[in-house]
Structure formats: structure tokens, C-alpha cells
Amino acid sequence: MLASSSRTFDLAVVGAGIFGLSIAREAMEAGLRVVVLEAGTLGSGASGGLLGALMPHMPARWNPKKQFQFDALTSIGGHLARLEAETGLSAGYRACGRILPIVSEERLDHHRERSAEAAERWVLQGRELRYDLEPCGARADWLAPEAAPFGLVHETLAARVAPRAYLAALAEALRHPAPQSTGGVPLTAAMLLEDHAVTGFDPANGQILVDGRESGIVAEQIVLTAGFRSFHLLQQVTGQAIGRGEKGQALLLDGQGLEDRPAVYCDGLYVVPHDDGTVAVGSTSERHEETTHVDMAATDDLLTRARAFCPALEGRQVLERWAGVRPRCNKRDPLVGRVPGQERMLVATGGFKISFGIAHRIAEALVDTATGRSGRITLPDSFRPEHHFA
Missing domain, CATH: 3.50.50.60 (FAD/NAD(P)-binding domain)
Incomplete structure (x- = not known):
């Protein structure tokens, strides 16, 4: 000692x-x-x-890594409830779920298979976890129908926190x-x-x-x-x-009125509403960049792409632009x-x-x-x- x-x-x-x-x-x-x-x-x-997206791996090709993440995502609610009770502070957790557009007949077949695998793998006593396929035009006030011509997936394992x-x-x-x-x-x-x-x-x-x-x-x-x-x-x-480090960039928008919406994953981006009336959008992945300066053009591109599939973001004020370097093992x-x-x-x-x-x-x-x-x-x-x- x-x-x-x-x-x-x-x-x-x-x-x-x-x-x-x-x-x-x-x-x-x-x-x-x-x-x-x-x-x-x-x-x-x-x-x-900014994002705080707690998003699961797909239920296909199940392995110990996916099981570990599943166990973590299904236990984090209780973990955070204890932390919040101890400190009196909110961690911004919500089991918000996630929607994903389906852009082709091939992807529709793919998600039908994932839905069947989720019913087998995403099993949690006392809570129903869903991986539902919904028709084109569903949730049109949140996901633009043209972004999901073959319908969409709505799954309920995904969640978010306020980082x-x-x-x-x-x-x-x-x-x-x-x-x-x-x-x-x-x-x-x-x-x-x-x-x-x-x-x-x-x-x-x-x-x-x-x-x-x-x-x-x-x-x-x-x-x-x-x-x-x-x-x-x-x-x-x-x-x-x-x-190595891999740079990512994100945006925070005014999101008043969107707090109860599910997260969206489309065009390689996440849109994540938070309880404080903000919406986070991101992120980029710049594999060989280890700086934290914000690239205005890159974040403007994030916003343009997000507004294309999430029309409710149109006209909303940008509150913050963020860049950080995430750790990625080889x-x-x-x-x-x-x-x-x-x-x-x-x-x-x-x-x-x-x-x-x-x-x-x-x-x-x-x-x-x-x-x-x-x-x-x-x-x-x-x-x-x-x-x-x-």
C-alpha cells in the first residue's frame, strides 16, 4: 500500500x-x-x-457486443433514475424511440427480416419493445413522405439523454x-x-x-x-x-413543440429532440481530423440535409454549432x-x-x-x- x-x-x-x-x-x-x-x-x-443518441445496433447477426449494448440500453433507465434521485438533477433521459425511412423494395424486405429478428432478440420482461413497419406517409408531420417512399420503421428500444x-x-x-x-x-x-x-x-x-x-x-x-x-x-x-481520433460536428436548433417526437435517422444523420425544447442534428465523421474548430460549411450542409427530410425544422433558429473529436479504436x-x-x-x-x-x-x-x-x-x-x- x-x-x-x-x-x-x-x-x-x-x-x-x-x-x-x-x-x-x-x-x-x-x-x-x-x-x-x-x-x-x-x-x-x-x-x-449535443446529440445524446442512445441507438441500438440492428438485431441481425446477433453477437456478444450487441447483447452487451442491449443489456446496457434496457438498464440505463433505472441507472439514471437512481442518479437523478440522488442528485436532484435531470439527465434528460427519455425512451423516445426512433424512426428510419425505407427507400426501396430491397430495404423493405431487409427491414421485414429485422422486425422478425427483433421479436426474437429484443426481449425484455415487463416492457414491450417494438420494431414496426409503417406505411408511406405515416408521421408525415415529422418525416417527409418523399424521404420514405416505401414506408418507415418505428422501433422503441432507442432512447436519448442530454449529454x-x-x-x-x-x-x-x-x-x-x-x-x-x-x-x-x-x-x-x-x-x-x-x-x-x-x-x-x-x-x-x-x-x-x-x-x-x-x-x-x-x-x-x-x-x-x-x-x-x-x-x-x-x-x-x-x-x-x-x-485514433475522428472529428464529428453537430448543430443545436430551437425545438419548441417537438419534445415528444422520436429520434430520426435518415441520410446518415440523426435528428434528436430534447426535453428542454431543443433539437440536436448530427453528425459528420471526418476520419483523419483531430481538431475541434467548427466548419461552417459542413454544419450548414448538415442543416440543409436534415431540413430536407424533417420539414418541421424549417425556419428554426440555430442555437449552437459544435465540433469534437471522438475516440475510435482501429x-x-x-x-x-x-x-x-x-x-x-x-x-x-x-x-x-x-x-x-x-x-x-x-x-x-x-x-x-x-x-x-x-x-x-x-x-x-x-x-x-x-x-x-x-
């Missing part, structure tokens, strides 16, 4: 996005002393975006935890440190390096949750480049577990477009690994470090 001091922790979490804050809360509830170090401000990376509100609720839970965990363990508030760019970790003495210098912060274990920047830190340690699936050859270093990154929907389950699995507890969550093999590292 390391020497005890006010700057000594059981777990240092590097990055205050959705993975980092979720893991910190789970670790705190397990009775660990936790510090979170963020290079910027809480949620200033890709997690601080920044979810992060704020997690931060509040870390700063002001309940008096004790559900297991009766007294909880110690986590320390949240902004403007602390972690540049290294000395496994011999547990010293955290910030901006290239010893910080005086010591940890038994460290977990990298710094989004795409985690890949650069991992490369320093392992010599392997296993992922092997596509998230990376979660202990870094090979590093007994005191763990990592959770690469959620890409599904991070918000699975973060609470990733947190449980990662904290089980850190504490040596029997796994409550079975990670897909494709999430594990041995899948990603040579």
Missing part, C-alpha cells in the same frame, strides 16, 4: 468524460478514494456534445455522494481536478505526472479515460498505436481493461458513437477489474485489451 496522505488515492481517473465520470462514481461507491484529472474542464471533450446534463449529474454525485453506498460503506467524495493534463504515470511509486512534472498526486492504480488522447498515452507505454470496438504489461494501469476508451448508452456497464466491469471482484458484467471478448494489442 502507498503512504497515506490527502493527495494519495486508490484510483486516479484521467479524463472527465462519460466513461471517466461513470468509472469514478462506480469506484467511489465501491469504497475507493478517487481523483479525477481533466486536461480541460469537465465534459470539454467529445462527451460534451451535458448527464455529465453534470455525475459530477454532482462525485462531489456530494450519498452518506453511504447501497452496501453500507461510508463514501468519500471524489476530488475533481480541472486543467490537469496528465502526461505520465510512474508505476514504481504511483506518482502522477501533470504537464511533464510530478504533481504530488499518488495513486495505487490509474485508468485512462481521456478519449482519443488515451491512444497517445498508451502508445508511450506500449509502443502500439491502437486507435478494431472499432471499445477498449476496456488492464493495459498489457502494466499491473497498475487500466484503460476505458473507444466507445465512439455508443459511449453514453454503455458507460454505466463499462464502469462496473472496469471497477471489478481494478478491485479484483468477481465480474458482475461479462465484457465481449472484442472489448478486451488482448483483442486490441498485438
Whole structure:
């Protein structure tokens, strides 16, 4: 064990996005002393975006990854209800469902098959999950009929959160935890440190390096949750480049009166209404771009395309344009577990477009690994470090 001091922790979490804050809360509830170090401000990376779309994979070619995501999406409502009750803050969750246009006879046959597979795979006791086919012209006040000449899909597994509100609720839970965990363990508030760019970790003495210098912060274990920047830190340690950043851009529009509408996925874009009277539209995927400047032409194109299939967006004011860099592993699936050859270093990154929907389950699995507890969550093999590292 390391020497005890006010700057000594059981777990240092590097990055205050959705993975980092979720893991910190789970670790705190397990009775660990936790510090979170963020290079910027809480949620200033890709997690601080606009969409908050919790969208399932298609039920075809079922595999452990899809089962993991299904279990996460069907449990997140209860998880967030507990977080909201604890903090008094809303995470903006709603099981809003999703509609998808059908543009050809071939795609109609495809979705008939998906509907049958959803009836087999999307099974949840106590809640009816649907994957219904509706005729052309259905929901014409939301999806333009010409965008869906062969009808549309309406599925009810999809949901959404308000990303920044979810992060704020997690931060509040870390700063002001309940008096004790559900297991009766007294909880110690986590320390949240902004403007602390972690540049290294000395496994011999547990010293955290910030901006290239010893910080005086010591940890038994460290977990990298710094989004795409985690890949650069991992490369320093392992010599392997296993992922990259991929830029995405989105818009926020005035959406008064649209709060109860389902999300729409059309023309490669999501349109996601939120409870606060806004609608998020996005996003782009720029595979070899790691900057966060907003490209006005690209976001204008997003708006033009979205208005073409969602006529209710016409004339609505643009409230914000956003750009961020999302972490994407070279092997596509998230990376979660202990870094090979590093007994005191763990990592959770690469959620890409599904991070918000699975973060609470990733947190449980990662904290089980850190504490040596029997796994409550079975990670897909494709999430594990041995899948990603040579």
C-alpha cells in the first residue's frame, strides 16, 4: 500500500468524460478514494456534445457486443433514475424511440427480416419493445413522405439523454455522494481536478505526472479515460498505436413543440429532440481530423440535409454549432481493461458513437477489474485489451 496522505488515492481517473465520470462514481461507491484529472474542464471533450443518441445496433447477426449494448440500453433507465434521485438533477433521459425511412423494395424486405429478428432478440420482461413497419406517409408531420417512399420503421428500444446534463449529474454525485453506498460503506467524495493534463504515470511509486512534472498526486492504480488522447498515452507505454481520433460536428436548433417526437435517422444523420425544447442534428465523421474548430460549411450542409427530410425544422433558429473529436479504436470496438504489461494501469476508451448508452456497464466491469471482484458484467471478448494489442 502507498503512504497515506490527502493527495494519495486508490484510483486516479484521467479524463472527465462519460466513461471517466461513470468509472469514478462506480469506484467511489465501491469504497475507493478517487481523483479525477481533466486536461480541460469537465465534459470539454467529445462527451460534451449535443446529440445524446442512445441507438441500438440492428438485431441481425446477433453477437456478444450487441447483447452487451442491449443489456446496457434496457438498464440505463433505472441507472439514471437512481442518479437523478440522488442528485436532484435531470439527465434528460427519455425512451423516445426512433424512426428510419425505407427507400426501396430491397430495404423493405431487409427491414421485414429485422422486425422478425427483433421479436426474437429484443426481449425484455415487463416492457414491450417494438420494431414496426409503417406505411408511406405515416408521421408525415415529422418525416417527409418523399424521404420514405416505401414506408418507415418505428422501433422503441432507442432512447436519448442530454449529454451535458448527464455529465453534470455525475459530477454532482462525485462531489456530494450519498452518506453511504447501497452496501453500507461510508463514501468519500471524489476530488475533481480541472486543467490537469496528465502526461505520465510512474508505476514504481504511483506518482502522477501533470504537464511533464510530478504533481504530488499518488495513486495505487490509474485508468485512462481521456478519449482519443488515451491512444497517445498508451502508445508511450506500449509502443502500439491502437486507435485514433475522428472529428464529428453537430448543430443545436430551437425545438419548441417537438419534445415528444422520436429520434430520426435518415441520410446518415440523426435528428434528436430534447426535453428542454431543443433539437440536436448530427453528425459528420471526418476520419483523419483531430481538431475541434467548427466548419461552417459542413454544419450548414448538415442543416440543409436534415431540413430536407424533417420539414418541421424549417425556419428554426440555430442555437449552437459544435465540433469534437471522438475516440475510435482501429478494431472499432471499445477498449476496456488492464493495459498489457502494466499491473497498475487500466484503460476505458473507444466507445465512439455508443459511449453514453454503455458507460454505466463499462464502469462496473472496469471497477471489478481494478478491485479484483468477481465480474458482475461479462465484457465481449472484442472489448478486451488482448483483442486490441498485438
